[in-house]
Amino acid sequence: MMSEMKFALKHPKQALVYALLGDTEYRHMRWSRSCLTAKDSALPFSLHASKATDIHEHLVTLFMLTVELNLRTVVELGTRGGESTVALLMAVKEIGGKVFSYDVDECSEAKHVIKQYGLEEYWEFTRGDDLFAKWNSPIDHLFIDTTHTYEQTSKELQRYEPFVRSGGIVTMHDSVSFPEVKQAVQDYSRLRRDIKLYEYLNNNGLFVLFKK
Numbered sequence: 001m002m003s004e005m006k007f008a009l010k011h012p013k014q015a016l017v018y019a020l021l022g023d024t025e026y027r028h029m030r031w032s033r034s035c036l037t038a039k040d041s042a043l044p045f046s047l048h049a050s051k052a053t054d055i056h057e058h059l060v061t062l063f064m065l066t067v068e069l070n071l072r073t074v075v076e077l078g079t080r081g082g083e084s085t086v087a088l089l090m091a092v093k094e095i096g097g098k099v100f101s102y103d104v105d106e107c108s109e110a111k112h113v114i115k116q117y118g119l120e121e122y123w124e125f126t127r128g129d130d131l132f133a134k135w136n137s138p139i140d141h142l143f144i145d146t147t148h149t150y151e152q153t154s155k156e157l158q159r160y161e162p163f164v165r166s167g168g169i170v171t172m173h174d175s176v177s178f179p180e181v182k183q184a185v186q187d188y189s190r191l192r193r194d195i196k197l198y199e200y201l202n203n204n205g206l207f208v209l210f211k212k
């Protein structure tokens, strides 16, 4: 109580905003300001990433890794409404790359959002089962976010990971909310000395697999 009063006396404006918004909204606002230090040209991305979804806390990571590691060819498995797609597209726009997305659904909402952001020229969408896609060229960043079953995740890794070049990455969402994803990636990489795994536990989990 004492420390809250001290804070209010020292920062009366922030204390007023806190009182008006409530704890959750205030923290959310602070989070979106502190985590997203995007420059002006990336402002639409910070707005996109600050909208609370099942993946929004990972969008900056997907964006940052793609830009900073210069991962120009991105393959996305699972598009839905396009949350991850927009982050990846914003990233490849910065570095002159392209995102190739696969989804069994039409993904009309994603198409609409991507058009609104003016990102269509960086995107190639294919409707269909990712396991039957005719992909046969090098990948810099493979992002997996489909059914999250052990079998599907293992097959997607077997099908696409060999195309990920040395120095590239695989990111996988929902490793906490779907433990089969975690099991599949751990089993897949168990005997691989060229693979290093990291896992974020927040916002349903995100695996980042670095390929040496």
Ligand SMILES: C[S@@+](CC[C@H](N)C(=O)[O-])C[C@H]1O[C@@H](n2cnc3c(N)ncnc32)[C@H](O)[C@@H]1O
Binding pocket: 055, 077, 078, 079, 080, 081, 082, 083, 084, 085, 102, 103, 104, 105, 128, 129, 130, 131, 145, 146, 147
């Ligand atoms: C969790 S959602 C993807 C969310 C999206 N990455 C985002 O950030 O908004 C999973 C998507 O995977 C798609 N999907 C499921 N099985 C698939 C398959 N075999 N091939 C391609 N897409 C698939 C579903 O249609 C669904 O749109």
